Amino acid sequence: MAQIELKAITKAFGETEVLKGVDLSISEGEFVTLVGPSGCGKSTLLRILAGLEAASSGQVVIGGADMTHIRPADRNLAMVFQSYALYPHLTVAENMMTPLKMRDLSRGQRLPIIGPMMARARYRELMNSVREAAETLKIEPLLGRKPGQLSGGQRQRAALGRALVRNPVAFLMDEPLSNLDAALRVHMRTELAELHRRLGTTFVYVTHDQAEALTMSDRMAVMREGRILQVGPPEEIYNDPQSVEVAEFVGSPPINLLPGEVNSSGQVTLLDEVLGQVERRHAGPVLIGMRPETLVLAPRGLEAQVKHRENLGSDIFLHLKTTSIERRMLVRVSPGTPAQIGDRVHLAIDFEKVMVFGQTGDRLPFAARVLEKIA
Ligand SMILES: Nc1ncnc2c1ncn2[C@@H]1O[C@H](COP(=O)(O)OP(=O)(O)O)[C@@H](O)[C@H]1O
Ligand SMILES: [Mg+2]
The missing domain is CATH 2.40.50.140 (Nucleic acid-binding proteins)
Structure with a gap:
């Protein structure tokens, strides 16, 4: 059974239809890339999956449950943004802990206030999750640093770490490498693909860069003007495109x-x-x-x-x-x-x-x- 299903998703902003009926099934543990030229609707589709945007029509099903009208926090998906959005005044460890604290806070409304002893015990628990994630990402030495003291690639990993501690159903990434220089971007492709193999968690990855899609994904969905033209493994998209648009979009030169x-x-x-x-x-x-x-x-x-x-x-x-x-x-x-x-x-x-x-x-x-x- 598919873990994530997007069914007949449409989206209009005013008069403009930006998604024109998108169907996509994603299996558990898959690395799926949404790829296409700028403006084709990739980010909008990802945001609809995340719950940050409402579809005009269609259905979002996660783990067999209809999540179309469920708020983002309750979908347990981790969104990694291009801009990283790290808090500059917090250390990497504190940044990574933030989503867990937020979760505690929102649950705390329904729980009795916890005392200082409990708080310390909870802090140690959170710190353990942070260390575990840091180990996976090989960023333990960076935990005490602030974002200003990190390189682009390290900031990228810290942002990933913050997503990782939540142990989400899937990672959603929107052009996460586009702020990095060319060499680092190529290096991070390998890192992300390796991370995906280590974690075995579903990745839904948005990019306009066909090379990223070809090198990292299990399957890529090639989009154009609000539609998916073709979905398949990179070799199939490259060797067996079903339309001239797909053939032209992939491959360099x-x-x-x-x-x-x-x-x-x-x-x-x-x-x-x-x-x-x-x-x-x-x-x-x-x-x-x-x-x-x-x-x-x-x-x-x-x-x-x-x-x-x-x-x-x-x-x-x-x-x-x-x-x-x-x-x-x-x-x-x-x-x-x-x-x-x-x-x-x-x-x-x-x-x-x-x-x-x-x-x-x-x-x-x-x-x-x-x-x-x-x-
Ligand atoms: N909030 C919005 N209001 C109006 N138009 C939007 C909004 N968000 C996106 N669009 C339009 O929808 C289209 C698809 O945008 P987007 O999903 O960001 O494309 P992509 O991520 O593939 O570059 C674009 O034409 C964009 O201008
Ligand atoms: Mg976009």
Whole structure:
């Protein structure tokens, strides 16, 4: 059974519909990413799950119970914000203890006032929870420091620690890495993924960065204009996108999209080369999608000229212009490649990896051409 279920969620701010019917089921312990361009409704969806925003219609189910109208504090979800929101005058330990104290306070309204002895015992209990969380996050040495004495990454971990002590059903994170510099952001991806494995708690993670989604999640939900376009494991989203929007959104450098043609017998051609077959009813113009690794330099094949050579150390991206009809494309090659700017090269296409998109942007079922044996 799904632990978290978002059912037919819609949200309008005045006249503007920002969520247009979102369904998503999340299993216990899953790391699910909501990813999409800025303004597509990711934060709104997360806030609806957290209870910080009310949906216009639809249902939020957590652990089998309808939580749609339950206040945030009673959903036992931990929200980690981008801005960390740590109290500057409190130490990391005190910051981490705050949610537990707040919980005590709200329960205290229904309990008799506790005496100083009890308070000390309770403090030790809270401190134990804090130490345990600090150990998990490897921030014990920071417990006595104030936020001003921490680096960006350490502040990030302190904020996570504060969420962790509450032992929540799930962690909800909204672009938690966007304030960090590039190197730290990449490092924190690994840390968060490891933390998730250690904790085994559900993570719902919002980002506009497809690389974060690809590297960390068990499943990613690609959003656009208030809808989820496709949900699946990163490999599936990358290798098997169901629409041109999803294909374009994931992958860096982006997928090559070139105008192709389907003839009346369903044959797919690109620059006069036959790539394979789709159903005949799709005859007409199509878009041919090829990831930068779908094209390889070969002794013969499509002819192109090297326009730019982008050296990334481990890989080189060649920016090419085909010679017959001018089309720009980008291929990934190994660092040893002799191809230099201005050179003419030939490209072989890995037909099995070609994607064909129809006029509405939907992916068309495609049977790749079987290569004749080269004698
Ligand atoms: N409180 C609000 N009032 C009016 N419009 C809002 C409000 N919050 C968000 N929006 C609009 O809803 C859309 C989705 O916003 P948001 O969920 O923050 O997107 P994302 O997190 O994907 O960038 C945006 O167009 C935004 O301007
Ligand atoms: Mg947002």
